[in-house]
Amino acid sequence: MNDHVLMLAVSAAVMVAGLWAWRRWHPASFWYGVGYPSRTVLVYLTWAHVASGCGLSRRRRRWRLTLDAVPVAGPAARSVTVATYRRRMRRVDVERAPRLGWLRPTRLGWRVRVRLHDGQVPADYERAAEGIAHAWRVHSVRVVDVRPGKVTLWATMRDPLTEVTTVPETGELLTVRPGKLENGADWVIDLRTVPHWLNAGATQSGKSNLANAILKGLAPQPVALVGFDLKGGVEFTPYAPRLSALATTRAECVGLLGDLVAEVETRMATCRAHGARNVWNLPDHLRPVPIVVLVDEVAELFLMADKSEKDQVAKTGTALLRVAQLGRAFAVHLIVCGQRIGSDLGPGVTALRSQLSGRVCHRVNDPETATMTLGDLDPAALDAARAIPAETPGVCVVAGQDGTWHRARSVYVPEHEAEQAARTFAHLAPDWADLIGGPPTIRPAAA
Numbered sequence: 001m002n003d004h005v006l007m008l009a010v011s012a013a014v015m016v017a018g019l020w021a022w023r024r025w026h027p028a029s030f031w032y033g034v035g036y037p038s039r040t041v042l043v044y045l046t047w048a049h050v051a052s053g054c055g056l057s058r059r060r061r062r063w064r065l066t067l068d069a070v071p072v073a074g075p076a077a078r079s080v081t082v083a084t085y086r087r088r089m090r091r092v093d094v095e096r097a098p099r100l101g102w103l104r105p106t107r108l109g110w111r112v113r114v115r116l117h118d119g120q121v122p123a124d125y126e127r128a129a130e131g132i133a134h135a136w137r138v139h140s141v142r143v144v145d146v147r148p149g150k151v152t153l154w155a156t157m158r159d160p161l162t163e164v165t166t167v168p169e170t171g172e173l174l175t176v177r178p179g180k181l182e183n184g185a186d187w188v189i190d191l192r193t194v195p196h197w198l199n200a201g202a203t204q205s206g207k208s209n210l211a212n213a214i215l216k217g218l219a220p221q222p223v224a225l226v227g228f229d230l231k232g233g234v235e236f237t238p239y240a241p242r243l244s245a246l247a248t249t250r251a252e253c254v255g256l257l258g259d260l261v262a263e264v265e266t267r268m269a270t271c272r273a274h275g276a277r278n279v280w281n282l283p284d285h286l287r288p289v290p291i292v293v294l295v296d297e298v299a300e301l302f303l304m305a306d307k308s309e310k311d312q313v314a315k316t317g318t319a320l321l322r323v324a325q326l327g328r329a330f331a332v333h334l335i336v337c338g339q340r341i342g343s344d345l346g347p348g349v350t351a352l353r354s355q356l357s358g359r360v361c362h363r364v365n366d367p368e369t370a371t372m373t374l375g376d377l378d379p380a381a382l383d384a385a386r387a388i389p390a391e392t393p394g395v396c397v398v399a400g401q402d403g404t405w406h407r408a409r410s411v412y413v414p415e416h417e418a419e420q421a422a423r424t425f426a427h428l429a430p431d432w433a434d435l436i437g438g439p440p441t442i443r444p445a446a447a
């Protein structure tokens, strides 16, 4: 007998050790082989409770065979009242959980489609998502892929953004891959689809790192890069070899923006002359080089030390807005970084912001900044932006034009890496004077 117990104990120990080793050395196959099947069983077994606890169940009246207790008295009962039971069909209230589809495994969790009860909307599930995540003991549950009458719940067991490895270079014109999305897909910025981007966040939240990643991704491409850096040039000067122009003082900013507006107007005239709506419809030999304008800390552009700068600030604001409004068709793209871009900065800022259709919101200090950056997107996106912790710089909420949003994280690109890329591809930087076809108002970046 003792031998049997010992044998059982030993085999159990061996099995536990084996499972531990499997999980330790090959977590991916462990997940598909053991983790996912056991989670599936648990999710299905507990779904009725979970849905009820999260307020997703509905009461329905259903026919049920019930047992009724009938008191019996008499000799058989020896004068004690005994209950006998009689079966009866009757209508009773039952709680019905929404129907759960097939649990499909993903690398970090699972996706499952849920059929909405009549009267339910996807927002009900968004509100319940946190409760479901706790009940399922997972990192997060998100509502994705909303179809008429159905939503998909997407559960992830750990934050996929703790480690991000990817390369920003994509090899496609005006397309960079600055990081990863929460769903494990690449985060791709395609400037031909979304021409201008706003990159906002508190200090040390990862704005400059994202700018570095974009710069590194664009450096090997046939595009002209232009920098505005009113933090005294400390951010962009190291990348000067790859920049066609760099403005670090207010006077230079006014000059460079003047050049940009003039260039946009030239391109507009060329397109008009050739009956093209945008530069991409022009014949190859006439198509101008795309220009990507990087602005670090946009607030500095609008800051006024005294009244004498008022004119310059107004000019800057107007020129930037013109570039944003017209740039889309003429391959001039803006990537504007800033801690907050609100109407308090000055007139024209709100109009500029509305032109920047791509939005990246890093960690923010106040809810208004998140709202300002992401606009009136899904409230869950604003919550996600507010919940970004300080320990994970580079994590952000990204919103494109189509109203969808994602949590994402930029890949870490330290300054020396971006600097190296700028030096390696310095020969690809078009000369600013050649590009604008005349003497520049501003010295070339590398001079």
Ligand SMILES: Nc1ncnc2c1ncn2[C@@H]1O[C@H](COP(=O)(O)OP(=O)(O)OP(=O)(O)O)[C@@H](O)[C@H]1O
Residues within 6 Å of the ligand: 201, 202, 203, 204, 205, 206, 207, 208, 209, 210, 393, 394, 395, 409, 410, 411, 412, 413
């Ligand atoms: N994606 C990332 N992965 C890992 N670390 C990151 C990432 N992004 C930023 N960091 C770290 O956070 C620090 C601050 O990032 P960054 O300089 O980009 O912030 P910032 O928003 O530009 O701040 P500031 O407003 O002060 O310019 C960086 O020095 C870097 O070490």
Ligand SMILES: [Mg+2]
Residues within 6 Å of the ligand: 207, 208, 209
């Ligand atoms: Mg910075």
